């Protein structure tokens with residue numbers, strides 16, 4: 001069979017087309033009816049296609065499938081070093097924990113304390129990516145880390161980018177660090193932590209004038225102060241982020257992660273994207289970016305499955321590589337924050353009943369992606385759409401005309417994965433909606449309480 005694959009000619013491909021069903025991807029139109037989308041040029045990156053074609057010439061069908069899957073895993077091999085710097089106590093370790101979706105009490109959590117805490121430079125890997133390292137640096141300007149030796153001690157030049165953290169007041173040390181990073185010609189992002197605390201303090205000290213003001217309005221003053229102190233030009237002002245590591249769904253936390261994402265080169269961007277938690281930030285924007293990236297992997301998985309479909313490998317279904325589809329589906333589930341562990345953590349973070357989240361997700365997908373679920377889905381897809389075989393395959397073949405792929409395996413894998421991803425996207429949107437509604441309710445109650453307190457407050461004598 002492998003020889004047949006290697007020696008394939010166009011007529012042979014055609015015979016494969018004629019004798020098989022084909023499938024395309026499910027999309028809902030405005031009326032909610034299902035349409036079947038064909039693969040488009042946007043599904044294919046020309047560099048990938050060229051490399052993959054070469055791999056096929058060299059490695060035959062078996063090597064080709066391996067390389068396709070390796071392409072999807074390349075982001076795991078890219079190192080990314082993020083320096084988190086600033087004075088002691090500004091929240092460097094807390095930010096790192098939040099970015100890794102864990103707390104100081106977790107085994108791998110960075111130590112956090114109300115007294116000076118981090119005493120050496122230490123890296124913390126992201127739980128989902130061992131090469132994505134957050135470097136927790138000790139506070140600058142302490143007796144142990146005076147300015148004179150600070151840069152050398154933290155290995156200042158080795159990082160991809162720098163997050164310069166501060167809280168409450170902008171200091172000389174912040175200004176000095178910003179200037180030093182500037183000299184390196186590297187990009188830094190100015191992050192003001194504990195914004196929730198700033199808002200609370202301002203509302204408490206100015207109870208009347210802050211009623212009716214949004215948190216953003218209250219924080220405008222802080223933003224302006226940073227711009228003035230750093231002498232930032234208009235274009236640079238987008239590099240200021242006001243966050244609270246204990247409330248990642250509020251303030252600029254999501255904007256910060258999104259900006260870092262945009263600033264990175266391709267593969268590093270992919271590695272960073274797969275480390276972000278859309279549920280922690282309750283961000284549909286990050287969710288959308290993840291779904292797009294995951295959708296972009298599908299054609300390679302489908303081709304790999306299509307090639308494998310031609311080989312007599314024991315344990316693989318006659319139609320497509322079910323093990324691969326299950327593994328890929330579980331990856332989506334974890335990436336979109338829908339696995340059990342993520343749901344538990346989302347429920348805790350946003351103070352929502354975990355059972356409600358589980359039940360909501362269960363309306364779209366099972367708790368664990370199983371063989372039965374994938375079979376059920378693919379059976380549905382296979383019976384519904386046989387009619388569009390030829391068009392999709394002819395569209396597919398010009399891109400990879402010299403490759404032999406079992407069309408049934410290719411299209412069934414593609415459709416099944418797209419359907420799995422679609423269902424998960426819906427479930428993830430629903431989970432975010434529940435958490436956002438809960439946060440709104442809570443905010444309303446707090447405002448009502450504030451107003452009530454203000455009304456009942458007796459004037460000071």
Ligand SMILES: Nc1nc2c(ncn2[C@@H]2O[C@H](COP(=O)(O)OP(=O)(O)OP(=O)(O)O)[C@@H](O)[C@H]2O)c(=O)[nH]1
Nearest residue numbers: 088089090091092093094112113116117118194245
């Ligand atoms: N409310 C709130 N508290 C924070 C935030 N970030 C840090 N804290 C608190 O501030 C204190 C110091 O936080 P750390 O994360 O240990 O600060 P650090 O910069 O790592 O401090 P060193 O290790 O001493 O340099 C702790 O009590 C944290 O709980 C935040 O964003 N919001």
Ligand SMILES: [Mg+2]
Nearest residue numbers: 092093117118
């Ligand atoms: Mg620390």
